[in-house]
Amino acid sequence: MTILEIAPRPQSLMLNFFGIHVLGRDVALSSGCVIEVFARVGVTEEAVRSTLTRMVARGLLRRQRRGRRMYFALTPRAVAVLRDGRERVWRTGAVNRDWDGQWTLVGFSLPESWRRERHDLRTRLTWGGFGPLQNGLWVAPGVVDVAELLGDLAFQDRLRVFRGTVLAPTEVTRVLESAFDIAAIAARYHAFLDRWSRPGALGSDALGGQLLLHTDWLECVRDDPRLPAEHLPADWPAIRAEKLFHSLARRCAAAARAEAGRVLDCVPALPADS
The missing domain is CATH 1.10.10.10 (Winged helix-like DNA-binding domain superfamily/Winged helix DNA-binding domain)
Incomplete structure (x- = not known):
């Protein structure tokens, strides 16, 4: 590889x-x-x-x-960003098995000329597990600390934050399908499995292999809103991909640490x- x-x-x-x-x-x-x-x-x-x-x-x-x-x-x-990433990889995990049915919603209206602001907002929302349900309304399964996620943005007065549940006739699966590209998320995990399940995938250089492995995995996790497992296919690939990542990360850790020290x-x- x-x-x-x-x-x-x-x-x-x-x-x-x-x-x-x-x-x-x-x-x-x-x-x-x-x-x-x-x-x-x-x-x-x-x-x-x-x-x-x-x-x-x-x-x-x-x-x-x-x-x-x-x-x-x-x-x-950078320390805050990296600590969040470490939490996402090693503690939160890629599979949401304990969703309580709550949703966090963020509504906003920004001028079309605010391209940079719109990009920054959408990037933050995506990292926070949100997806666009409709124009100007993004949703995330679970309780998200939006103040922490978006607190340093300069246009707080243009945001509206809510929390609630889905009620009939709306179905959770329809919300997930509308706001998130489930097939694309699954494809990223399948690609990770294809790449890193190969014999000798880490290569002979533990330091370089570790860097590629961790970066590839965090790219998967970064784009995954941790959708509730109960509403996903039983063979959701994130389960197998996470196990593979942890196994390979442990396998190369000691050698990579020694090489880094050198x-x-x-x-x-x-x-x-x-």
């Missing part, structure tokens, strides 16, 4: 890389060691440097210099205002 078969975005790879090796350690990594690791999964030096620059501009990484070398540390915003150039992260 090669990077071309999975083709994750460089920023997704970068976030996962820092999430695995930096989150919770309060250290910064040199650009040189990041370039070396990413070369193992087919990402060019130019792409790495460009991605690091973009992530600094987006407030996800911050630079610090030591001698002639440039290092990169996580910002508080190749990563880490220094203590400086205070953000230094």
Whole structure:
């Protein structure tokens, strides 16, 4: 398996890389060691440097210099994003077996000229498990902390947030089919199973294999609103895919950690205002 078969975005790879090796350690990594690791999964030096620059501009990484070398540390915003991702992968899980019938609804009306704002809102809602039920109305199964999800957006007065249940004659399955592309979600899990069930899928490089595995899995989880299992097919592929991910992640963890200790150039992260 090669990077071309999975083709994750460089920023997704970068976030996962820092999430695995930096989150919770309060250290910064040199650009040189990041370039070396990413070369193992087919990402060019130019792409790495460009991605690091973009992530600094987006407030996800911050630079610090030591001698002639440039290092990169996580910002508080990145830490929050990565902790949420870790929670989603290791605790919340990909299968929702305890839905209580509650829905969270977000209504909004933004001018067509607010393209960036609309994109940011929809991106946040998708990450929060929402799908578009109809124009300007998004729904998510379960209780979602919308204030936490959208609290820093500047147009709070244009949002309307509700919580409730589905009543007859509306059917839950029709809501799910309208708001979410169930076939596409299932297809992503099937693709994950196809890629990572192959013998030797992790490859001989534990560090590179771990990075691709974690990035591929988080891409699946990121696009999955955790629909209630009781309203999905009995053979929902997320169940098998999650088991496979956990098995492979455990298998490569020790070797990847040892290799990271050998190749990563880490220094203590400086205070953000230094």
